[in-house]
Amino acid sequence: MVRPVTLAVMIITIDGPAASGKGTLARALAQRLEFAHLDTGGLYRAVALHMLREDVDLSDEDAAAAAAEQLDLGLLTDRALRDQATGQAASQISRYKGVRSALLDVQRRFAKAPPGGAKGAILDGRDTGSVICPDADVKLYVEASSAERARRRAAELAARGETADFAAIQSEIEARDAQDKNRSQAPLIVPTGATVLDTTELSVEAAVSTALAIVQTAPGNKPL
Ligand code: DC
Numbered sequence: 001m002v003r004p005v006t007l008a009v010m011i012i013t014i015d016g017p018a019a020s021g022k023g024t025l026a027r028a029l030a031q032r033l034e035f036a037h038l039d040t041g042g043l044y045r046a047v048a049l050h051m052l053r054e055d056v057d058l059s060d061e062d063a064a065a066a067a068a069e070q071l072d073l074g075l076l077t078d079r080a081l082r083d084q085a086t087g088q089a090a091s092q093i094s095r096y097k098g099v100r101s102a103l104l105d106v107q108r109r110f111a112k113a114p115p116g117g118a119k120g121a122i123l124d125g126r127d128t129g130s131v132i133c134p135d136a137d138v139k140l141y142v143e144a145s146s147a148e149r150a151r152r153r154a155a156e157l158a159a160r161g162e163t164a165d166f167a168a169i170q171s172e173i174e175a176r177d178a179q180d181k182n183r184s185q186a187p188l189i190v191p192t193g194a195t196v197l198d199t200t201e202l203s204v205e206a207a208v209s210t211a212l213a214i215v216q217t218a219p220g221n222k223p224l
Contacts, residue, residue, distance in 0.1 A: 010035070010120035011111050012215060013129035015191060016142035018087065018176045019149035021199045021207060025142060026124035028208045029215070033122075036114035040125030040132070041090065043103050045082075046075035048089035058092050065098025071106075084157075084172060091176045094126075095183040107132045126180055129191030138218045139194035140211060146174050148200045 012029065016022040023039055030037035047068045048058070056063045080086055093099050107123060111133050114121040123132060129139035144152075150170035157164040180188040190196060195214050199207045 009112060009114060009118075010138075011133050011136040012120065012122045012138045012140070013133050013136040013191070013194075014122065014124040014140045014142060015126055015129050015188065015194070016124075016140075017149070017180065017188060018091075018173050019153045020142045020144050021152070021204070022124045022140075022142040024204055025140075025197075025199075025207055025211055026122045028204065029211055030122045032208070032212065033120055033215070034118065035120035035122050036110070036116060036118040037122045037124075038107065038110045040103075040107055040123055040128055041087075042076050042081060043071065043106070044090040044094045044099070045086050046071060046073070046078075047099060047103075048093050049075050049078060049080055049086050051093065052086065052089055058089055061096045061098060064093040064096050065102055067093075068099040068102035071103070082160075084153075084169070088172065088176060091179045095179070095185060097185050100185050104132065111136075126188040127186035129194050130189055131186045134191070138215050139191050140214065141190045141194040141196045142207075143196065143198050144200040146170055146177070149173050 012035070014022045014026045023041075026037050026039070029035070047064065050067050050072055051058060051064065056067065058064070075081060107128070111121045111123055125132070129136055129141070147170060150166055150173055153169050153173065154164035154166050157169075177188075197207065197210060197214075202210070
């Protein structure tokens with residue numbers, strides 16, 4: 001009997017604080033390597049957006065867990081997903097254990113069997129290398145100073161035609177860092193075995209080529 005050959009999927013995780021450039025890096029790497037990409041923050045944002053729209057109290061943990069269990073994937077393409085208010089609400093509800101466990105399976109399934117039969121998966125978020133895929137082939141932790149992250153976020157908002165107050169954005173980013181790093185459930189940490197990439201002074205191209213070099217030389221890496 002001929003058994004179908006299942007090739008192991010290469011898994012890359014990219015974690016880091018808000019606006020560190022991990023999403024941009026994950027998308028660029030996914031394109032270069034032809035891997036599938038999952039922005040895990042989008043899942044938390046979709047849960048938060050649903051709650052904001054339905055006027056559900058964000059401090060109601062059970063309601064947040066119920067919203068995560070019935071995640072509406074249509075919200076992943078909603079324009080309001082990227083709003084600062086949605087990000088802040090996502091950070092708030094992502095502290096809840098019930099929310100995190102409801103979203104765990106969908107993330108692990110994506111990593112193990114990426115859509116479209118892709119030969120690899122890239123997940124970016126806060127706990128992808130520490131909790132979701134602790135055995136990932138390559139783990140990156142992307143960071144940048146809060147001033148540089150605020151500058152990037154302000155430029156992004158301006159490009160969308162929204163007004164951006166730099167000081168307010170920086171303090172929101174710092175508040176979100178504190179919330180994401182100090183929570184008890186899956187706090188933002190540098191995962192064991194991760195390579196730290198500080199992008200404060202790196203262009204997108206430089207960050208992508210540094211990350212590609214890390215991927216190519218990772219121990220146990222399958223040739224790409
Ligand atoms: O990366 P982002 O700004 O889209 O994430 C929004 C919030 O979602 C973030 O502040 C914390 C939460 N989050 C999380 O707890 N775990 C993840 N893997 C990704 C995001």
